[in-house]
Amino acid sequence: MISIRNITKRYGGGSASILAVDGVSLEVGAGEVLGFLGPNGAGKSTTMKMVTGFLTPTSGTAVVCGRDVVEDPVGVKSAIGYLPEGAPNYPDMTARSFLDFIARVRGLSGAEKKRKVDAVVERVHIGGVLRQPIETLSKGFKRRVGLAQAMLHDPPVLILDEPTDGLDPNQKHEVRHVIRAMADRGDSGRAVVLSTHILEEVEAICTRAVIIAKGRVLVDGTPAQLRAMSKYHNAVSVTLVPPINAAGEPVNLAGELATMKWVAEVEDQGVRHVPVSPAGPGGPRQSCTLLAKGGRPLLADVTSLAKSRGWTIETVSVEAGRLDDVFRELTQKEHVRAGGAA
Numbered sequence: 001m002i003s004i005r006n007i008t009k010r011y012g013g014g015s016a017s018i019l020a021v022d023g024v025s026l027e028v029g030a031g032e033v034l035g036f037l038g039p040n041g042a043g044k045s046t047t048m049k050m051v052t053g054f055l056t057p058t059s060g061t062a063v064v065c066g067r068d069v070v071e072d073p074v075g076v077k078s079a080i081g082y083l084p085e086g087a088p089n090y091p092d093m094t095a096r097s098f099l100d101f102i103a104r105v106r107g108l109s110g111a112e113k114k115r116k117v118d119a120v121v122e123r124v125h126i127g128g129v130l131r132q133p134i135e136t137l138s139k140g141f142k143r144r145v146g147l148a149q150a151m152l153h154d155p156p157v158l159i160l161d162e163p164t165d166g167l168d169p170n171q172k173h174e175v176r177h178v179i180r181a182m183a184d185r186g187d188s189g190r191a192v193v194l195s196t197h198i199l200e201e202v203e204a205i206c207t208r209a210v211i212i213a214k215g216r217v218l219v220d221g222t223p224a225q226l227r228a229m230s231k232y233h234n235a236v237s238v239t240l241v242p243p244i245n246a247a248g249e250p251v252n253l254a255g256e257l258a259t260m261k262w263v264a265e266v267e268d269q270g271v272r273h274v275p276v277s278p279a280g281p282g283g284p285r286q287s288c289t290l291l292a293k294g295g296r297p298l299l300a301d302v303t304s305l306a307k308s309r310g311w312t313i314e315t316v317s318v319e320a321g322r323l324d325d326v327f328r329e330l331t332q333k334e335h336v337r338a339g340g341a342a
């Protein structure tokens with residue numbers, strides 16, 4: 001539904017020009033919710049502005065529902081609902097008159113217009129603020145009015161620039177639910193592209209994630225594929241009851257765990273003493289996270305080592321990997337590389 005083809009944007013000219021987007025190519029299909037991630041200034045908003053026809057690419061193009069944004073920006077706009085960064089324009093309009101205005105621009109009138117405006121007002125819970133001028137709304141309500149405007153005409157493609165920025169936790173949850181439901185509609189699945197800095201949002205609603213930095217795509221994959229790139233992929237966190245040495249002290253097992261064949265690194269959380277409780281006996285506990293070489297499964301080796309040494313395992317869990325870790329690793333490496341080259 002969306003095909004971004006080698007799109008590039010250079011702001012300004014001469015030596016002071018900024019290459020904000022540098023040859024981005026992506027395909028997004030029906031039913032997909034693509035999370036667009038990247039550090040501040042990575043080029044996310046600029047890419048979205050070009051795909052939605054609000055900014056002309058320096059080169060390359062995007063095709064949305066078969067319409068080329070360079071040749072037919074108006075055609076593309078009719079297929080897209082777009083939530084830009086920040087608050088909606090027209091600060092003196094009330095939320096109600098703003099939505100009515102957008103509905104008319106979208107070609108809606110009469111009973112259909114009323115039905116669609118009412119439906120979207122209900123969806124993003126703004127019934128209580130419809131009479132207020134937009135400039136007097138709180139940040140979260142401005143954001144909700146912006147979302148209502150984007151979803152009003154039930155478009156096949158939604159481009160949402162930080163849709164949950166500034167929302168309270170209830171609204172974040174609600175808006176994620178609405179976005180997911182928009183993409184899922186069995187018969188007529190929609191394509192959604194959203195930018196976010198909240199990695200938990202990617203886990204919660206995105207079927208795919210793209211990380212960009214300095215205007216270039218660094219990775220493109222499912223959240224599970226991204227997590228598998230983390231050094232914590234298949235890491236085992238274990239809490240053991242350590243043995244007591246001749247001096248009556250608990251033995252720190254981190255060193256022994258580190259000698260296991262497929263352990264790359266041990267994060268030692270140390271030995272702590274737990275008091276006796278109804279949950280179990282008190283005494284020393286050793287906690288460690290074992291990072292796996294090449295993400296190999298470690299659990300069986302950990303349990304068999306503990307068994308052979310007679311250590312009691314109190315808790316053990318396996319991690320899928322951490323998106324924040326992958327994000328930092330990729331984007332900071334990029335930062336160092338680019339800085340080194342300068």
Ligand SMILES: Nc1ncnc2c1ncn2[C@@H]1O[C@H](COP(=O)(O)OP(=O)(O)OP(=O)(O)O)[C@@H](O)[C@H]1O
Pocket residue numbers: 011012018019020038039040041042043044045046047
């Ligand atoms: N109108 C403009 N004129 C000049 N440079 C711009 C303009 N808009 C954006 N830029 C620059 O382009 C680069 C990309 O900005 P963009 O807003 O696309 O980043 P972003 O990924 O959306 O960042 P954020 O996470 O902070 O929203 C930045 O270096 C920014 O300063």
Ligand SMILES: [Mg+2]
Pocket residue numbers: 044045046085161
């Ligand atoms: Mg932005």
